[in-house]
Amino acid sequence: MLGAMEAKQPRLEIEYCTRCRWLPRATWMAQELLTTFEAELGEVALVPGTGGVFEVRLDGESLWSRQSDAAFTDAAELKRLVRDRIAPDRRLGHSERASEH
Template sequence: MNKVTIKYCPKCRWLLRSTWMAQELLITFEAEIQELSLKPSGVGVFEVIANDSLVWSRKEQQRFPEMKELKQLIRDVIAPDKSLGHSDKKN
């Protein structure tokens, strides 16, 4: 079962960004993601976890992910053979 969790800081007002990212991931991976959750977390936290693997941390990266790169990172964990069309990596 593929599961994605987005942890966000409610004090930083990142709920709207988190819900938008969740929506985009659910649209892109409608057949692959069985569960997606939003979890309020500590101050300054923004993390995306796929199948228990941390794929993005705002603390580590010092920025939010672009949607294209987040989709690629999620895809690499939950559906490595899936084409993302125009959002795919350029070799």
């Protein structure tokens, strides 16, 4: 049980299309984000959906959606989007260096 003074850690959701068979992509992305933000995230949930959906949400706020971007994004970009909201001063190592070039 959380104490009164403890801050609630964020909940990340990855909604994926079951018909498109995107569960492997969703689990891989969940693993990447949990490995990077294991101390900052409270949980990562995989949410089955249909209609070609693949969306990443943090506490209900959409961070990235395949609906608004026809191509899939990579793990480095999603890590940056999550980092910017939950740990803005944190460096991401090689993921961040790749985006600087």
